[in-house]
Amino acid sequence: MVPLNIDGKALGDDIAKFVIDNHEALNIKYVIWYQRIYNVERADEGWRKMPDRGGDTQNHKDHPHVSFQTDSKGAPKDAAGKGGKGGGSDDSDDGNADNVNCEADGTGGGSGDDDIPDDGRKNPGAWGGHKNGEIPTDKLKKIPWTPDSKKEYLRKDATEALIAMNKAYKKEFNTDIAITDAYRDLAEQKVLYKRYGPGRAAVPGKSNHGWALAVDCGGGINKFGSPQHKWMQKNAKKFGWEHPPWAREGQKNQEAWHWEYYGKNKETEA
Ligand SMILES: [Zn+2]
Structure with a gap:
């Protein structure tokens, strides 16, 4: 004290x-x-x-x-x-x-994050009682501009937020956000892990792609310093999307293309 x-x-x-x-x-x-x-x-x-x-x-x-x-x-x-x-x-x-006797509003659950204020944003992770990479399709929503030959899905609210962000992005760049990957089921994660191994691919069952809360982007977003990447760094957060700390430039496993849905920040909604 x-x-x-x-x-x-x-x-x-x-x-x-x-x-x-x-x-x-x-x-x-x-x-x-x-x-x-x-x-x-x-x-x-x-x-x-x-x-x-x-x-x-x-x-x-x-x-x-x-x-x-x-x-x-x-x-x-x-x-x-x-x-x-x-x-x-x-x-x-x-x-x-x-x-410590200061977690007065205890939101329950017993996780160490309980006393972080609920501003609507959370680290992406498990939800809905589903298993990573085994989420039923009816709980997901297709990213509308991904082609039928390579449909990509996310959790519904994540897709909605991506649609909103895409609107703003399109105004600036006159094209949709290029999506190279989104939800990955367990089988797909295993293939990638086999191909790329630790560091480049998440251990199957751990990836935020498996929670349908991550996208990999192309079209310039995948390059640090590009106008598209800079735009994302500046604007994604408004739509609940973030570049996670481990993926940022200079990190050992940096990935300019990998973005995750954290949810809306109530403070910036107004
Ligand atoms: Zn990724």
């Missing part, structure tokens, strides 16, 4: 800055401080405002809330323990923020 005065605010600012500056070494996922959240995976958006949850504790004005990356079992990775000491901050000395 930090005192609720100007010194406390300064201390919290320092802690938050320290944690963000050292996010890699400390395995930081996100920091909440002063009713704002900074998510390392969404660093390009910086600090984002959070809804008022009532008190100073709920609004994280008396303590910075630090969340660490966890392994698949939900335990913090090795470096997490350093956070408490290094940051000199969190009241939970194991660095695990789950038991």
